[in-house]
Amino acid sequence: MSGYEFEEFTDADLEADQALYRPFTDAIRGLVDAGVRSTVSPEEIRAAQAEIEAITARLRASQREGSYGVAFNGSGKARPYGNSVVGLRNAVAPPVPITWGPDGLVTADFTLGAAYEGPPGLVHGGVSALILDQMLGEAAAASGRPGMTGTLTLRYERGTPLGRLHAEAKATHRAGVKSFVSGWIGDADGPTVRAEGVFILPRWARKEQSRFE
Amino acid sequence: MSGYEFEEFTDADLEADQALYRPFTDAIRGLVDAGVRSTVSPEEIRAAQAEIEAITARLRASQREGSYGVAFNGSGKARPYGNSVVGLRNAVAPPVPITWGPDGLVTADFTLGAAYEGPPGLVHGGVSALILDQMLGEAAAASGRPGMTGTLTLRYERGTPLGRLHAEAKATHRAGVKSFVSGWIGDADGPTVRAEGVFILPRWARKEQSRFE
Numbered sequence: 001m002s003g004y005e006f007e008e009f010t011d012a013d014l015e016a017d018q019a020l021y022r023p024f025t026d027a028i029r030g031l032v033d034a035g036v037r038s039t040v041s042p043e044e045i046r047a048a049q050a051e052i053e054a055i056t057a058r059l060r061a062s063q064r065e066g067s068y069g070v071a072f073n074g075s076g077k078a079r080p081y082g083n084s085v086v087g088l089r090n091a092v093a094p095p096v097p098i099t100w101g102p103d104g105l106v107t108a109d110f111t112l113g114a115a116y117e118g119p120p121g122l123v124h125g126g127v128s129a130l131i132l133d134q135m136l137g138e139a140a141a142a143s144g145r146p147g148m149t150g151t152l153t154l155r156y157e158r159g160t161p162l163g164r165l166h167a168e169a170k171a172t173h174r175a176g177v178k179s180f181v182s183g184w185i186g187d188a189d190g191p192t193v194r195a196e197g198v199f200i201l202p203r204w205a206r207k208e209q210s211r212f213e
Numbered sequence: 214m215s216g217y218e219f220e221e222f223t224d225a226d227l228e229a230d231q232a233l234y235r236p237f238t239d240a241i242r243g244l245v246d247a248g249v250r251s252t253v254s255p256e257e258i259r260a261a262q263a264e265i266e267a268i269t270a271r272l273r274a275s276q277r278e279g280s281y282g283v284a285f286n287g288s289g290k291a292r293p294y295g296n297s298v299v300g301l302r303n304a305v306a307p308p309v310p311i312t313w314g315p316d317g318l319v320t321a322d323f324t325l326g327a328a329y330e331g332p333p334g335l336v337h338g339g340v341s342a343l344i345l346d347q348m349l350g351e352a353a354a355a356s357g358r359p360g361m362t363g364t365l366t367l368r369y370e371r372g373t374p375l376g377r378l379h380a381e382a383k384a385t386h387r388a389g390v391k392s393f394v395s396g397w398i399g400d401a402d403g404p405t406v407r408a409e410g411v412f413i414l415p416r417w418a419r420k421e422q423s424r425f426e
Contacts, residue, residue, distance in 0.1 A: 003332060003333030003334050003335070004332075004333055005333070020255050020258055020259070021258070023262060024248065024258050024259070024261070024262045025248055027262045027265040027266050027269070028241075028244055028245055028248045028265060030265075030266070030269045031241055031244065031265055031268060031269045031272070031304075032241055032245065032303070032304045032305060034269045034272035034273050034276065035237065035238055035241045035272070035302055035303070035304055036280070036281050036294070036295045036300070036302050036303050037273075037276040037277040037279075037280075037281065038272035038273065038275065038276045039275045039276055039277060040271070040272055040274060040275050040276075042233050044271065044272070045233055045234070045237050045272075046233070046237070048237070048268050048271065048272055049236060049237045049240045051264065051268055052240040052241060052243075052244055052265075052268060053240050053243065055244060055261050055264055055265060056240070056243045056244045056247045058253070058257065058261065059244070059247035059248070059251035059253055059257070059258075059261055060247050060250075060251065061253060062251065062252045062253050063247065063250040063251045063252055063253075064250040064252060064327075066250075066327065066334070066375070067249070067250075067326070067327035067330045067333070067334060067375055068249050068250065068327060068330060069330075069333040069334065070332070070333050081249070082249045082250075082327050082328070082330045083330060083331060083337065084328065084329055084330065084331065084337040084339065084340050085337065085339060087249070087330075089248055089249050090245070090248070090249050090327075090328055090330075091244075091245045091248055091304075091328070092245060092305050092328040092329070113280070114277075114279065114280035114281060114295050114303075115295070115297065115303055115304070115305040116297055116305070117280045117281060117282075117295045117296060117297065117300075117303075118296060118297065118347075119216060119217075119283070119361065120216030120217055120218070120280070120282040120283050121216050121279070121280060121282065122216070124296065124297040124298065124343070124346070124347070125346045125350070125361070125362035125365070126297065126298060126342055126343030126344065126345070126346030126347055127297050127343060129339055129342035129343060129346055129365060129367075130337070130339030130340060130342060130343045131339065132339070133337070133338045133339030133342055134331075134337070134339055137338070148332065148338070148369065148372070149338035149367075149369045150368075150369055151366070151367065151368050151369065152338070152342060152366070152367045152369075153364065153365070153366045153367075154342075154362075154364065154365045154366075154367075155363075155364050156361065156362045156363055156364065156365075159361070162279070162280055
């Protein structure tokens with residue numbers, strides 16, 4: 001059992017999702033950021049809290065039982081809307097818009113604000129790991145061999161400043177069910193954190209995969 | 214320059230912060246979760262968006278210029294309220310309440326919901342890395358040797374289910390400015406992801422540290 005589901009949806013459905021949920025989730029992201037940075041009075045904080053709870057109750061009037069999950073359609077397009085790094089509907093996701101290049105290089109340009117802080121003014125080391133796990137996983141998939149993370153090794157060369165950042169990753173080679181991928185995240189001066197990962201084709205996908213080889 | 218600041222605050226101030234901001238940030242976390250899971254109509258989504266934007270504008274009427282930063286007081290207590298894993302005011306943080314044991318073992322029990330999903334029903338591999346980076350860093354600090362992440366190596370033994378989880382970490386040994394730490398995250402059946410990390414005492418802290426040795 002993979003947990004992945006099949007669902008019929010068209011490109012027009014995906015565009016409609018973007019039009020509706022991108023500004024909605026951006027609004028929640030803005031609130032998360034303001035929650036960290038606001039210096040308004042305790043009374044104003046409490047008033048905001050009550051209003052947020054009321055909005056949440058209305059949104060929960062009809063909701064999925066558990067997490068969002070991931071559904072694919074017949075063309076192999078996905079709706080990973082709950083994903084913590086790229087999810088269209090997940091305000092925890094910065095989000096990181098990942099582009100798959102024709103040569104298997106995946107890249108992303110994105111901005112990390114106050115909600116992604118570890119040491120003062122710097123990206124939390126674990127946030128760099130979070131983003132790199134997703135980048136390397138997508139690079140494995142872009143090479144034609146999607147997989148679950150087996151191992152991930154991160155080398156922190158210097159602090160990653162909050163602000164505008166770049167990341168990239170690429171699969172380097174394969175051995176059996178394993179794909180080896182490397183990548184980095186960094187700022188305008190180059191890499192700050194480098195990653196190496198081994199991604200493993202899940203058992204349930206191996207039969208499927210063998211049809212294409 | 215460390216970026217860490219000195220600020221006068223008392224234990225009573227910290228308690229007041231908890232009383233005000235814990236329920237406030239929990240309210241934002243609830244909204245983030247509902248944002249992923251809600252199945253209300255597009256009209257209701259748009260109405261919620263407009264209200265969220267209005268609340269955010271009020272919270273931003275007075276706010277910090279940049280990120281929250283980390284301030285310590287004279288007793289060495291901190292307010293890392295913007296931290297992505299433990300921050301009291303950061304709705305990206307699950308949060309993970311980390312307890313320092315007397316023997317240097319740091320532990321945490323926490324719940325990860327829909328906003329922390331990677332594969333369907335499972336914790337995003339990078340979220341496990343995010344939490345373990347913080348756990349291992351705190352274990353280094355709990356051993357008397359705080360540090361920045363130098364390397365972090367993660368071994369994924371099986372999928373981590375969304376829900377109730379446990380994590381722990383402990384420093385194993387030191388060599389010069391390096392602390393070696395290991396830990397894991399897991400469910401009721403035991404570890405799902407294991408981590409080894411090397412944490413490096415920052416240059417600016419070395420002189421300070423030498424006073425205690």
